[in-house]
Amino acid sequence: MDPIYEKGQGAAVALAEAATVRPARSGDLDAILAIRNDAIENSTALWTDTLQTPAEGAAWLAAFLDKGAAFVAEHAGEIVGFGVYAPWRTLEGFRHSAENSVYVRTDRHGLGVGSALLDVLITSARAAGYHVMIADIESGNAASIRLHERFGFQDVGTVREVGIKFGRWLDLTIMRLAL
Structure with missing residues (x-):
């Protein structure tokens, strides 16, 4: 049985009405892929136009x-959302820095799902020995920026016009949390 994370036990999850967070399994792929491909098709959260097979x-x-x-x-x-973390860069000098990604099904935005996922990602990355967590966020994604600010992430800068999607240039806001 997979562990269920609950707020206040060091690895969290959400308000009971929002969601319960658990480790992902390979059987979750269809639901994860649906959320991921929706973000590719309909948002600037993922800077690609190619749906994932x-x-x-x-x-x-x-x-x-x-x-x-x-x-x-x-x-x-x-499944109403998913989150992952991975090394921020591949060179060994960055081995203690992780990057997070949080995606929530559009009909569940604003209900605490993103908070539940981010809380678990932070706790898990800390337990895995990471020192810093980075969030690279499309600058117009105010909800994601606010979410990360609530968890103590600090804005460390914006890189202007480094991506393009839907025919417009996108800025990248970089946020950092010491773990």
Whole structure:
């Protein structure tokens, strides 16, 4: 049985009405892929126009599962969000810095799901020995910026016009949390 994380026990999850967070499993791929591909199609959260195939999604997810760095949020028996963390950069000098990604199904925005996931990601990355967590956020994503600020992330800068999607240039806000 997978552990269920509860607020106040060091690895959290959410308000009971929002979701319960647990480690992701390979069987969660379809729900994760649906959320991920929706973000690709309809938002600037992921800077790609190419939807992820089931085979690509399985390989992508497996890399996180092998490290225990993927979590899902469930509500009423459905996956309503997912979060992952990974090394921020591949060079060994960055080995103690992780980057997080949190995605919530659009019909569950604003209900605490993102908070539940981010809380668990921070706790898990800290337990895994990371020293800093980075969030690279499209600068227009005010909800994600506010979410990270609530957890103590500090804005360390914005890189202007480094991405493009939907025919417009995108700025990248970089946020940092010491773990």
